[in-house]
Amino acid sequence: MADFYQTGIITTLHRLGKPSLERLESELMEHSKARPVTLVLPALYSEFEGQAMPRIVEELARVKYLQGIALVLGRASDKEFRKAKDSLSAIPYEVKIIHNEGRRIHEIYETIRRNGLNPGEDGKGRSVWLAYGYVLAAGKSYAIALHDCDILTYSREMLARLCYPVINSNLDYVFCKGFYSRVTNKMHGRVTRLLVTPLVRSIQNLIGEHLFLKFIDSFRYPLAGEFCMTTDMARVNRIPWDWGLEVGSLAEVYRNYSPRRVCQVDIAETYEHKHQALSAEDPEKGLMKMTVDICKSIFRTLASEGVMFSEGFFKSLSVSYLRQAEDTIVKYEADAAINGLEFDRHEEAKAVESFTKALSLGAQVFMENPMGTPLIPNWNRVTSAIPGILEMLKKAVDEDNK
C-alpha cells in the first residue's frame, strides 16, 4: 500500500485507495477530445516474438482515447516489418509503424546528416526521437506517451495513469514520468538503487544544494522508460542517443520547464520486463557503458549550470559515492529481510564496485571532452535547417505503411 508523501520538488501522484480504471478512461476520453495523445512505442522485432507483445496489443486494442500509435521498429527486414504490421492489425485505431531500417527512413537520416546535423547512432534514443518527429509532422497530437514493449505485466491502467496528468486540462502538467517498484522474489533496478540515487546524493554532499540534483532526486525511478509529455516538449528537447537517454531527457525537461509542471505517477503494483539489451551483451560491458553515459549526462548538465569539476572533485566523489552506495546496500538488505525477499549482498557489492570503476571512467571521459555531447538536435533546429523534413518524414512513414 502506498503512502502519500510528496518527494522533492515535483509532484508525486500515488496509487491511493482503489482507483477505478473505468472512471479514469472515461475522463481521458473527454479530455482527449481537446488534447489528443499519441502513443509512441520503441520496439525491436525480436519483441514481437516475445511473451510481452501479444498482451500489450490485446490491452491497447481496448483503449479508446488514443489518437494513434507510432511504433518505431528496429532491427527488422522488410518481411519482418510486414509481419509486425499484421500483428498490430487487431488495434482498431490508427497505427503507424516507422521502419527504422527501411530505405525511406534511411534516406531521411541521410538527408539530416548531409545538412550538418547528427541524428546519432542507432538506438532507443534515436528511434524515440524519430517517432517524435513523425508525431509532430502528423500535427494532430497535444501529447505523446511512451512506454517499452517488453513489459510482461502490462495493463492499460499503466497507460491511463501515465496520460492522465498531462491530458487533464485541470491538472495541466507538461511532463509525467511513471514509477513503480521492480520487485519479484528480489529487488531489481540496481542501476537506479545503487548508482543513480547514491551518486546524486554524493554530488549533493560535495557541492551543496543544487536545483537540478534536487530535481533528479525527486524522481522515485528516474530510469523508468515510461512517460508522457506535451508535443511542444518534443520540439524543444534534445535527446541523448546513448544510454544517458532517460537522465538526459530529464535534464532537458529541467532545462526547459518549471518543476511545478512536472510530476511522477505510480503506474503499477507490479512491473516486470526483460532486460534483453543488457543480458545479450557481456553484462559487465553493457552496465559499464550505461553507467558511463549516465554519469556523463549528469556531469554535463551540472557543468552547463555553472558547477566546476576538477580531478580533486572526482576523487572525492568516488569515495563519497562508494560510502553512500555501501550505506544504501545496508538499507536495502533490511528492506529485503523484513519483506522476505532474496538479497545477495555479494552481488550488490560487486555491482557497486563496477559502478565505482565506471564512475571514474565516466569522470575521465568527461574531463577529456566536456563538450562531447551525444545530444540529437531538437526538431526545431532540424526543421529550421531543412524546412520540409517533417513533411518528408510523414510521407516516408505513410508510404511504408501502405
Added chain:
Amino acid sequence: MQNFFSLILEPLKGVYAEFADFFPNLLAMFIIIFLGIVAARIVRAVVLKLLKAVNFDSWSDRMGFTTIMRKGDLWAKPSAAVGSFLFWLLIIVVFMAGFGALKIRAIDDLVSQCVLYLPRVLSAVLIVVVGYIVTGFIGRAILIFMVNRGYHFAKLLVEAVRLLLIVLFVAMALEQLQVAPRIVVSAFSIIFGGIVLALAIAFGVGGIEAAKKVIEKETVEKKDEKNDDIEHI
C-alpha cells in the same frame, strides 16, 4: 543442273548481298549504342561528382526540391535523380541515333514521330505542373476569402472549384497528348457541364430554402457590418 543450282544460289546470293549491304549499318548501330552507353555513364559520373562538390543535395533539401521529390514517392538523392535523368535522356538520344544508322525508312519515320511527339509531352507535363500550382493558388485564395467572410460552406465550395480546375487542366493535357482528342473534349464538356449543372440544381432546387436563408443572412450581416463602428487602424 547448273540452272537448278543457280535457282538455289541466286536468292542466297541476293540475301547475302543485301546482308552485306546492311551489315555495316547494323555494326554502326551497335557501335553507336555501345559508345553512347559508355558516354552516358561517364556523363552521369561526372555530373554526380560535380553536384556533390557543390552540395547540391543539401541545397535541394533546403530549397524544398527534395520535399517535392518525396511527395512523388521518389526516395533517391536529388543528385542521383538528376544524374539518372541525364543518363536516360542521353540513352534515348543514343538509341535514336543508333536506329538512324540502320537507314531503314520505317524506323526513321518512327524515330521522327517520337521526336515530334516530345514537345507535346513536355507541354502536357507543363500544363499539369502549372495546373497543379494554379489550382492550389486559386483554391487557397478563394478559401481564405470565403472564410474571412464567415461562409459556413467555404471548404465545400473550394473543393468544387478545385475539382473543376483539375478536370480542366487534365483535359488540356490529354488534348495536348492527342489521346483520343474528340472523346476527351466531349468527356470534359460533359463532366464540367455536369458539375456546374449539378451545383445549379442542388442550389437552385434542392437548396432554395437554404439559399434564401444564406441571402437573408448575408443581407443582415451586411447591415451588421455597416453597424460595426470599430476602427481597426
Added chain:
Amino acid sequence: MTMDSIISRKEVHDQLEKIKTADILVGIPSYNNARTIGHVVRAVQAGIAKYFPERKAVLVDSDGGSSDGTIEIVQKTTLEDFQSILFHHRIEPVFKMAIPYHGVPGKGSAFRTLFEIADALNVKACAVVDSDLRSITPEWIELLLKPVLEEGFDYVAPLYQRHKYDGTITNSIIYPLTRALYGKRVRQPIGGDFGFSGRLAKFYLTKDVWKTDVARYGIDIWMTTTAVANNFKVAQSFLGAKIHDPKDPGADLSEMLYQVVGAAFDLMETYPDSWKAARGSEPVTTFGFQYTVGLEHVKVNVERMVTIFREGIKGLREIWIDVLGAGDFGQIEELGSLPDLKFRFPLSLWTRVVYDYALAYHTKKLPRGHLLKSLTPLYLGKTASFVMETENMRQDEAEDEIEKLCAEFESIKEHLINGWK
C-alpha cells in the same frame, strides 16, 4: 536629385527659388478632400501664426490628382480672424504650395514630395497632418514641431485619446510588436500625423523605397520604424482625440491587415540586427497635457467576429497548423470550442500567433497575400476576446490589458529570434 524628383519640375523649381529657405514645413497629403481640407489649412496657419510667429514657414499640399477642387481650396484658404486665436502681432506670411505629386499613387509618394521640398528649402522642422482631420487644432502644430525645434528631437509620433475598442490592429499587433522589436514605447506608430526634423527628412530620402509598397500605403509605419531603428531621437505628443472622416466602411479588413502587418513584417527584413539586439523596452518622452476626452460609444458585433474565428478553425485548419504548429493550433481549437461568454484569447497564445506569422512571412511559407489574409479570423477572435474582457473596464483599465500584452510580447521575443534564420 533624380530625374523623377519633384524639384526638377519647372513650376515647383520656380516657387522654391522664390522661397529660398524656410524654418518649418507643414505638409498635407491630399486626394479629393475638398470638404475637409479648408479646416485643416486654417488650423495649420493658425498654429504657425500663434506658436512660430518669427519662423519662416511653408505649407505644402501634396496632392494625388484631386478632381474636386482640393488644390484650389488650399490656395484660397486663409485665416482671417486672428483675434479668435488670441494673437495680435504682425506675422510673416505662410508660403503655400499646392502641387500634384508624381510616382506610385499613395500616401508615401505624397510624403516623398514633402521630404524633397523640405530638403530643397533646408527646413529645420517638418510636420505632416492628414487632410480629413476634423479635430485638428492650432495646438497640434506646436506639439508636433516644438519638440523638434526646441528640444532636439528628430521624430515626434502622435498620441491620441482613442476609444478602447478603436485601433485594434495597432493595439493587438503593431504597438506590441514594434515595442518588443525595437525597444521604444511609441504608442501609436501608425498615427498618421507626425513631426520630424529636416535632418530626418534628408535621411528618409536616402532610402530607395519609393517604388515599393511603402509608397502605396506603408509610409506611416516605415517612418516610425526607420527613425527608431536608426537611433534618431524619438518622442510622442498628446494631441487629444483624432476625429476624421470615417474610412470607407466597405474597406476590406483582410486587405488592411495585409497592408499594415505586411509593412511591419517587411521592416523586420530591413532591420534584423536592430530588432534582434533590443531587449525590453523604454518609454519615449511624451509632450502635451494629457486629458480625458469623452468618446462616442463604439458598436461591435462580437458574435460575428467569433463566428468567423470558428469558421477559420474549420476552413483554414491546414494553413494554421502549417504556420502555428499542432500544439498552438490545438489551443486555438480548444478556444473555438468554448462558449461565447467564456471566450478569452490567452495573451501568450496571441503573441505566439503573431510571431509565428512573422516567421512564416520571413520564410515565405505561403504567398504573402494569402498568409496575411489568413490571419484575419485569428485577429477577429482576439478582438472579440478583448472587447468582451474590457466591456466593463474604463479606458485606463483597458490600457493596462494592452500593457500586459506588450509585456508578453517582450518576454516571448526569444521565440521569434530563435526561429529567425
